[in-house]
Amino acid sequence: MRQLNLNKAFTLIEPGPVVLVTTHDGRKNNIMTISWTMVLDFTPVFAITTGEWNYSFAALRKKKECVIAIPTADMLDQVVGIGTCSGADTDKFAKFKLTPVHGKVVKAPLIKECLANIECKVIDFVRKHNIVVLEGLVAYIDSARKETRTVHAIGDGTFIVDGRKLDRRKMMVSKIPEGL
Amino acid sequence: MRQLNLNKAFTLIEPGPVVLVTTHDGRKNNIMTISWTMVLDFTPVFAITTGEWNYSFAALRKKKECVIAIPTADMLDQVVGIGTCSGADTDKFAKFKLTPVHGKVVKAPLIKECLANIECKVIDFVRKHNIVVLEGLVAYIDSARKETRTVHAIGDGTFIVDGRKLDRRKMMVSKIPEGL
Numbered sequence: 001m002r003q004l005n006l007n008k009a010f011t012l013i014e015p016g017p018v019v020l021v022t023t024h025d026g027r028k029n030n031i032m033t034i035s036w037t038m039v040l041d042f043t044p045v046f047a048i049t050t051g052e053w054n055y056s057f058a059a060l061r062k063k064k065e066c067v068i069a070i071p072t073a074d075m076l077d078q079v080v081g082i083g084t085c086s087g088a089d090t091d092k093f094a095k096f097k098l099t100p101v102h103g104k105v106v107k108a109p110l111i112k113e114c115l116a117n118i119e120c121k122v123i124d125f126v127r128k129h130n131i132v133v134l135e136g137l138v139a140y141i142d143s144a145r146k147e148t149r150t151v152h153a154i155g156d157g158t159f160i161v162d163g164r165k166l167d168r169r170k171m172m173v174s175k176i177p178e179g180l
Numbered sequence: 181m182r183q184l185n186l187n188k189a190f191t192l193i194e195p196g197p198v199v200l201v202t203t204h205d206g207r208k209n210n211i212m213t214i215s216w217t218m219v220l221d222f223t224p225v226f227a228i229t230t231g232e233w234n235y236s237f238a239a240l241r242k243k244k245e246c247v248i249a250i251p252t253a254d255m256l257d258q259v260v261g262i263g264t265c266s267g268a269d270t271d272k273f274a275k276f277k278l279t280p281v282h283g284k285v286v287k288a289p290l291i292k293e294c295l296a297n298i299e300c301k302v303i304d305f306v307r308k309h310n311i312v313v314l315e316g317l318v319a320y321i322d323s324a325r326k327e328t329r330t331v332h333a334i335g336d337g338t339f340i341v342d343g344r345k346l347d348r349r350k351m352m353v354s355k356i357p358e359g360l
Contacts, residue, residue: 008336014215015332015340016196035194038218039335040229040309047227047311049220073346080348084355126306129220129313131227149343152195152332155219156188156360157352160195163329163343166253168260172337175264180336 001101001140004116007179009139010044012070012116013037017150018079018159020069020114021048022100023059024107029100031092031111032056033083035153037068042177044136046120051130055087060132064122065106068134069114073149073161105137115148116141181281181320184296187359189319190224192250192296193217197330198259198339200249200294201228202280203239204287209280211272211291212236213263215333217248222357224316226300231310235267240312244302245286248314249294253329253341285317295328296321 013019018035036049046068050057060066071079078096085092093100093109100109103119110117117140124133149162169176193199198215216229226248230237240246251259258276265272273280273289280289283299290297297320304313329342349356 011335014335036219037196038227038229039216040311042335045309047218047229047309049218049227076346076348077351080351084352124309126309126311129225129227129304129306129311131220131306131309131311133309151346152342154345155191155194155357157347157349157356159346159348161343161346162332163341165334166256166331166339166341167337168256168339169337171257171260172264176337177335 001117001142004139004141006044006136006139007042007177009118009136010039010042012118013046014039015150016152017070018153020071020079020082020111021056022067022069022108022111023056023063024109025059025062029093029109030056030059030087031082033079035155040133046134046136047131048134049130050132060122063107065108066120066134067103067106067108067110068118068120069111070116070150072115072147073151074147075113076151076159079151103138110140115145181297181322184319184321186224186316186319187222187357189298189316190219190222192298193226194219195330196332197250198333200251200259200262200291201236202247202249202288202291203236203243204289205239205242209273209289210236210239210267211262213259220313226314226316227311228314229310230312240302243287245288246300246314247283247286247288247290248298248300249291250296250330252295252327253331254327255293256331256339259331283318290320295325
């Protein structure tokens with residue numbers, strides 16, 4: 001994994017892939033699967049929807065930091081498995097054979113097997129809507145990876161894998177942030 | 181376009197496609213392209229990120245309603261065109277040859293050419309983060325359409341078209357809302 005320029009980190013979330021969010025509560029690591037995410041700013045700032053119903057939420061509230069990890073199509077069974085059991089009684093890194101890696105800034109671990117990781121701190125809780133607002137601090141990408149297709153949850157138990165890429169850079173020149 | 185059961189409307193947004201958001205400010209229709217969206221609840225409730233920098237925002241603030249329309253891959257040039265001009269000086273329905281259709285509840289128009297449409301009312305503005313919270317009221321889908329692949333913005337002027345679908349319904353039985 002090499003570091004990715006932070007101004008590109010929003011491009012990992014903007015397309016709407018299912019992500020894994022890791023936390024460390026002071027004692028142990030945990031991972032949750034999250035599909036309800038949104039970019040809030042290029043700087044980057046992200047929103048995720050979560051609350052008391054997720055075991056990880058207590059760690060987010062307490063430590064105010066996490067890692068957003070981007071899994072790929074070959075990891076779908078792990079992604080679904082992580083989303084259908086609880087960190088209350090499961091060591092998800094062990095169960096799903098994932099490798100926690102120390103980040104530079106936060107205690108929540110990067111996931112070595114993922115395509116990309118973003119160390120984040122919580123900058124706000126919008127409790128009324130169960131929105132957690134995250135600022136990305138350091139981003140990483142595994143550019144040696146063969147499988148780079150992410151997956152998008154439909155919400156009914158099916159998932160769409162990334163297909164072909166279309167280029168509209170010329171049309172969008174006025175809207176693309178500098179340096180991208 | 182036939183009506184879609186409202187409990188399925190979140191599945192249009194959860195995978196993270198680029199969407200079109202229409203408004204009617206009391207005088208005229210407008211459309212904006214939005215990629216920063218998120219599901220907040222199954223009921224359905226959605227978040228979109230927008231603010232003063234979008235001409236449509238004044239209409240959203242004033243009328244507190246809109247339509248989220250889901251375009252498909254064959255509409256990408258229209259989607260990008262809509263996102264790179266302003267309703268301040270452009271009739272986007274005319275310019276991009278789209279057909280406004282009356283909805284059942286809101287004055288903002290459905291877009292006939294889109295795969296799906298969701299009439300929405302604004303239920304909150306989280307101004308601090310430029311988040312607009314929308315409740316879906318009525319949903320529609322064009323089930324006769326041949327092209328059903330949506331597109332996902334990367335944010336750098338490129339887009340990913342939906343690829344193949346993977347089914348994990350059995351693994352996810354405990355997490356899928358009833359009736360889906």
